[in-house]
């Protein structure tokens with residue numbers, strides 16, 4: 499596997515590393531314009547390619563008992579709460595009323611403690627191991643502080659953005675720690691409408707020419723996506739367009755048999771087609787009693803589960819009215835009565851997928867084929883990586899590529 503990593507040399511010096519990233523407008527060419535600089539980098543030889551996990555939380559759940567081996571992909575719930583986080587400060591300072599859930603949430607290790615909704619796909623294929631983050635919200639630093647060292651996560655190979663609310667993109671600034679100290683840059687995959695928002699909220703990261711020379715900001719490489727599937731490190735990602743309030747679009751994403759929809763108030767009919775044969779559904783469920791104008795409540799979320807019929811569902815994005823243990827106890831009864839396998843997720847939960855691939859949904863290329871494809875792409879066809887081929891739907895490359903799939 500070590501020989502399979504064929505990438506340009508890593509440039510450790512920060513200044514040199516930053517020079518790898520094009521600062522020109524060409525850098526933002528959409529969609530997936532060929533980058534002006536190498537997009538992949540060699541990991542420093544001192545860094546173990548597969549860092550040993552160092553979990554210190556002992557989750558009393560079935561997922562903890564079946565943690566993924568080193569060579570298996572998994573999903574890590576980086577955050578499962580609402581924008582303000584659980585516990586709410588206002589609940590803890592309210593003298594006249596005690597909030598049961600927020601009071602529990604301050605206890606160390608309590609599953610009601612929730613930060614901004616986000617997952618990390620720890621994806622392993624024959625080429626290597628990749629950490630793909632979905633959203634980096636306001637509390638990203640705190641979430642990363644809690645889970646990255648605990649689970650041996652070091653680099654971030656891509657960030658996919660669901661939408662441009664602060665609890666989804668507020669942590670982009672904190673990615674500077676990675677791009678200054680771990681890796682030269684981080685590719686960001688974002689819809690055009692959300693990129694337009696970022697040009698305002700994070701103008702100094704989108705256009706680094708405005709910063710004071712020598713200042714260190716996140717080095718992000720923006721890739722504008724539409725609602726078509728795209729590929730990151732051979733992992734096919736299918737956007738799941740949904741409504742997140744009247745007239746406001748958000749994206750869920752499908753990875754193999756796993757569907758993730760974190761911010762949703764309605765699902766368009768055409769998106770149900772993309773949710774077929776879902777093994778694990780991760781779905782927005784804000785509160786126990788009703789939906790809000792921008793989020794599913796638990797009753798609506800359950801209706802959707804009955805319609806989509808995944809094998810298993812984990813809810814996310816819960817506010818402080820959702821008591822982890824109490825709600826899960828109620829949800830467990832649905833397994834008996836209706837055969838619905840539904841539970842609340844929690845921060846730090848790791849889920850080894852039952853089956854991470856489906857009909858080429860999650861692509862995996864053997865080392866031998868990868869080498870052939872790299873040569874083919876780079877020399878014969880002038881492509882930078884397989885990712886560009888897949889996105890640009892080059893038929894010739896697509897033919898060669900599909901012949902080399904493990905699945």
Ligand SMILES: [Zn+2]
Pocket residue numbers: 585586589597598599600601818
């Ligand atoms: Zn509360």
Ligand SMILES: [Zn+2]
Pocket residue numbers: 661663742761
């Ligand atoms: Zn939102």
